[in-house]
Amino acid sequence: MAVLLVPPGAAHATGGVKPPDESRPVYSYDRAVRESVWVDTRLDGDGDGRTDRVAVDIVRPREAAEAGRKVPVIMDASPYYSCCGRGNESQKKTYDAQGNPRQFPLYYDNFFVPRGYAVVLVDLAGTNRSDGCVDVGGRSDIQSAKAVVDWLNGRARGYTSRTGQDGSTAGWTTGAVGMIGKSYDGTVANGVAATGVEGLRTIVPIGAISSWYDYYFAKGAALFDSGPDGLADRVESTEARGRCQAVQRRLVEGAPRNGDWTPLWSERDYVKDAHKVRASVLAVHGMQDLNVRTKHFGQWWDALAAQGVERKVWLSQTGHVDPFDFRRDAWVRTLHRWFDHHLLGYDNGIEREPMADVERAPGQWSTDRSWPPRDTLTTTLRPAAGTAPGVGTLGLAPAPPGATETFTDDPRLSESDWAAHLDESTPSKAGFTTRPLARDLRLSGSSTVRLTVTPSTASAHLSAVLVDLGPATIRDYAGRGEGIRTLTDRTCWGSGTPADTGCFLSTAADTKDVGHTVVSRGWADLGHYASRGRGGPVTPGKPYTLTLDLAATDHVVPAGHRLALVVAGTDAGLIEPAPSTPRLTLDLSRTSASLPLVGGYAAFVRATHGGPRAYDRTDTLPPGLRPPALTHLP
CATH class of the missing domain: 3.40.50.1820 (Alpha/Beta hydrolase fold, catalytic domain)
Incomplete structure (x- = not known):
């Protein structure tokens, strides 16, 4: 037949x-x-x-x-x-x-x-x-x-x-x-x-x-x-x-x-x-x-x-x-x-x-219907100093000139260590968080983080990490199965022969309860600040500006959670450390994160300045919170 x-x-x-x-x-x-x-x-x-x-x-x-x-x-x-x-x-x-x-x-x-x-x-x-x-x-x-x-x-x-x-x-x-x-x-x-x-x-x-x-x-x-x-x-x-x-x-x-x-x-x-x-x-x-x-x-x-x-x-x-x-x-x-x-x-x-x-x-x-969704807009968020060193805020207003945070690269620590201590003043990272969200906030696409840093040594590696701060059940992507468990029963897909049965072990989700979720991350060598084509030593005490590309994602930060940005040095287990272990000074007024937010600037304002009033149009936002020119993602 x-x-x-x-x-x-x-x-x-x-x-x-x-x-x-x-x-x-x-x-x-x-x-x-x-x-x-x-x-x-x-x-x-x-x-x-x-x-x-x-x-x-x-x-x-x-x-x-x-x-x-x-x-x-x-x-x-x-x-x-x-x-x-x-x-x-x-x-x-x-x-x-x-x-x-x-x-x-x-x-x-x-x-x-x-x-x-x-x-x-x-x-x-x-x-x-x-x-x-x-x-x-x-x-x-x-x-x-x-x-x-x-x-x-x-x-x-x-x-x-x-x-x-x-x-x-x-x-x-x-x-x-x-x-x-x-x-x-x-x-x-x-x-x-x-x-x-x-x-x-x-x-x-x-x-x-x-x-x-x-x-x-x-x-x-x-x-x-x-x-x-x-x-x-x-x-x-x-x-x-x-x-x-x-x-x-x-x-x-x-x-x-x-x-x-x-x-x-x-x-x-x-x-x-x-x-x-x-x-x-x-x-x-x-x-x-x-x-x-x-x-x-x-x-x-x-x-x-x-x-x-x-x-x-x-x-x-x-x-x-x-x-x-x-x-x-x-x-x-x-x-x-x-x-x-x-x-x-x-x-x-x-x-x-x-x-x-x-x-x-x-x-x-x-x-x-399309991805990223058509109302996704690149939105610029900015870090600012908080009440303790390394524990800052993330919002729309730029930090005043001269505002800084400092941290020392610790190659033993990873993004999980930084995220677990975001509300603590620790020497290895600078962390910045929004207020608890009044509404869900969705990121959909690729992000960038632009940093201006001054190193204490002639080399440095940098990491930028976005974190959803709040409890969740996730797939255990760091586990052996990277989010799945292999079971003992088999299911068959199509026809088979004794040599090629077409039957495969079943799987199930391998889950984990967490208090935070890393949403996206990116890394760079400071010596490549001008170009990925050629790097080299940097001058201690001199400020450098570079942009880190963060991996594409699609993540909803739920209402009640906070969105956080971490800036640190070596991300242990994911990038190799630099030849030296620098202390880095981050110029907050010249640092920003460009994020693909569904609903853009207005969605961020609604999520962080929610409460009894819902801001459904850009022109109804409170004074001082109306956006600059908006940029649509492709």
């Missing part, structure tokens, strides 16, 4: 019978064609004089092939299929004695192949069964996957073996490709979309990087204790380690630990090429993802919005977690409809539905 793959608008072609509103599981999974091909990337990354071939494992419905019916492709290009595995259970590819693929990690094949899709899993260059070298987001990584899209559309050469000459064509596909993947895999999808390759209809990046510099550095401050060479060493095959030493050296030399922007980072910045994107985008990100921070999502989203790219987003309260593991039923339904629309042409209305799904509390979701 074959599925009817006719979009609803073509009912006349089927004798007036209305086609189904979604693809149905009518193809057999156990009889599916399982094969491997090797695609020529037209690169010679390992310098052996032969162009590199990347391994491509394919599973597709046999009945469609026998009937001459072409199918679209769901593709996940990854470096992790042999080293580390995919998904919550770290599944790897497996093969039979003849080298034919048996297990395809994750559920995409089990669910979608019976519904008339092919699933294609690509080993990036230098990993598993592919030639070449891993270059961590560079030309080789992106070309590994782009070449496969080209092959699926008849523009590249494929072979039936890694070294043989027997050609292989993809006459079984329509050429319509949707790329999907979490973390590195989703990053490759972003990078391939940024080439503008024809045939790539949609991408689904989950917790994905948009610029590799921002993965390793925050305006010059190092975020991890190693660079891209460490990641390459982890994922590349044993064979590649022997032949890819020159590539490893280039990764080390091109990514100096001083945080300077180099040509290596320009090659790995996909945001600058957002104007080339032709594919629609369904993005997913955990707002508490401290691995791939939401700065990546925020800047990519804004760049796509500026180009008018069709897009949709899910924002969860988890860390670095796949939506299959925090909202399984709804996610599979959404993904099914998304691929049906973009790859099979179904007019199922998904593109007309709300743009954003946002998790408000563990398992509780809301939607928005």
Whole structure:
């Protein structure tokens, strides 16, 4: 039996019978064609004089092939299929004695192949069964996957073996490709979309990087204790380690630990090429993802919005977690409809539905017609000194000239330590809070904090953190599961075989009761005050001004809670400390936070100056509280 793959608008072609509103599981999974091909990337990354071939494992419905019916492709290009595995259970590819693929990690094949899709899993260059070298987001990584899209559309050469000459064509596909993947895999999808390759209809990046510099550095401050060479060493095959030493050296030399922007980072910045994107985008990100921070999502989203790219987003309260593991039923339904629309042409209305799904509390979701909401306005808040050192206020009025706060960097303390002691005068931070809110206040988008500081030493790292002060039950994003617990029972998604069952361990929310919630954070090296391109020592006793980019978020500070801004030094566990331990003087009159508030300036006034009177229009605000020119977010 074959599925009817006719979009609803073509009912006349089927004798007036209305086609189904979604693809149905009518193809057999156990009889599916399982094969491997090797695609020529037209690169010679390992310098052996032969162009590199990347391994491509394919599973597709046999009945469609026998009937001459072409199918679209769901593709996940990854470096992790042999080293580390995919998904919550770290599944790897497996093969039979003849080298034919048996297990395809994750559920995409089990669910979608019976519904008339092919699933294609690509080993990036230098990993598993592919030639070449891993270059961590560079030309080789992106070309590994782009070449496969080209092959699926008849523009590249494929072979039936890694070294043989027997050609292989993809006459079984329509050429319509949707790329999907979490973390590195989703990053490759972003990078391939940024080439503008024809045939790539949609991408689904989950917790994905948009610029590799921002993965390793925050305006010059190092975020991890190693660079891209460490990641390459982890994922590349044993064979590649022997032949890819020159590539490893280039990764080390091109990514100096001083945080300077180099040509290596320009090659790995996909945001600058957002104007080339032709594919629609369904993005997913955990707002508490401290691995791939939401700065990546925020800047990519804004760049796509500026180009008018069709897009949709899910924002969860988890860390670095796949939506299959925090909202399984709804996610599979959404993904099914998304691929049906973009790859099979179904007019199922998904593109007309709300743009954003946002998790408000563990398992509780809301939607928005657009994201950020159209009435979101950049609103400037300003810190002022309070009744004790380091315990100030946050509001609309600027501090008087000469007002300062001082703090000393303590690399042992983190944002959690600062937030837990916001109402105490402690030497390691400067904290500023609003009065208790009379109304809910929603932040939606990316923030910036502009600081003027005077250091006591020749180097300094700085952190700015937004905190919701008040009790809440949250997902325990700092726990082992980053907001989920893995259970012992399994649920099945699609069809299976003994080698690939399609059944996965269930999960549940892992929650925690807290007295405060960190909403967003950002970091910088003071030596990069003028540019991320080049940093250096600063002069003790001289004031410097710099802007910290805070990660995108969507958070409601409830009535009765307070919104707080913390300015401090090293955020332990998240950025590396500076070479020295400075004392920093913060010029309050030249410090401000630009926040994306839904309702803008007026919403902040209503929330902080509420009480019996409700200010529903800007022109009814009390004297002295009327806003400056308002700035809409994209």
